[in-house]
Amino acid sequence: MVRRKIDIKLIANKSYRHTTFTKRRKGLMNKTEEFCKVSDSKGIVISFSDAGNCFCLGHPDVGSVLNNYLGDSSSAIATEAEKIIGDALESGKWVEAVKGLRLDGLDRVYVELENATRKLEALAAAKEETQSYGRRD
Amino acid sequence: MVRRKIDIKLIANKSYRHTTFTKRRKGLMNKTEEFCKVSDSKGIVISFSDAGNCFCLGHPDVGSVLNNYLGDSSSAIATEAEKIIGDALESGKWVEAVKGLRLDGLDRVYVELENATRKLEALAAAKEETQSYGRRD
DNA sequence: ATGGCTATTTATAACTC
DNA sequence: TGAGTTATAAATAGCCA
Secondary structure (H helix, E strand, O other): OOOOOOOOOOOOOHHHHHHHHHHHHHHHHHHHHHHHHHHOOEEEEEEEOOOOOEEEEEEOOHHHHHHHHHHHHHHHHHHHHHHHHHHHHHHOOHHHHHHOOOOHHHHHHHHHHHHHHHHHHHHHHHHHHHOOOOOOO | OOOOOOOOOOOOOHHHHHHHHHHHHHHHHHHHHHHHHHHOOEEEEEEEOOOOOEEEEEEOOHHHHHHHHHHHHHHHHHHHHHHHHHHHHHHOOHHHHHHOOOOHHHHHHHHHHHHHHHHHHHHHHHHHHHOOOOOOO
């Protein structure tokens, strides 16, 4: 964009690419902060370099904005989840239903919870058989 | 920044502020996309207007980058959660431990799961007493 | 509210050390 | 490598239709 205009395409030279990444990243972060300040808005930028390094900036801060964003989904999830869990405690299939919710990123957590559920059920079944399952505290 | 430089502070006039919000937002989104393309990186911008409207852009797309970001935490959470859940199935206090993990945004989900756990425990306790709790399928 | 239109300010590609 | 310089391109504040 300056001494000479460049095409907006992958910069082949790796070291030049990294320089550009660093420079433009700074510019983007500054611009984001300015943008938020002048317009009384909230915002975040998250960037992963080609090497997978993560850089981020948020106004007023990353966590609150991200929670805001996730919150829209989370509160919906929470509402749905409550219903699903309530229903599913009888039907026994809440995990599958919950996994159909919006935030794919939570799947790994749900997988763990599914495992946990199975273990709980297994324990409950074992308890039912043996009557020897003690209290947890 | 142009016909006249402006201070980077809240623009008092509401309609001018909104105009600036719209213009700068477009600029930020474009710049983000260019930035990602030239540097072979992944990125997202999420913006909430003063009115709370949400605008976002991601390269290659919002979901994958956000999952990437959450994934770093999620996979750590998954690993920790597996251990915690494994241990806690005996100790019975996994929810508290899980809630200490990094992603505050997930708290609402955990709250639901905590509720679910309580219900499961209540049901298990009831079953223990009555022996009448049937299988779930 | 939009959608241009400049006059300027910013951002930055190429360069240098 | 990074850090700084500078000539240009891009973004945009203030206007106007």
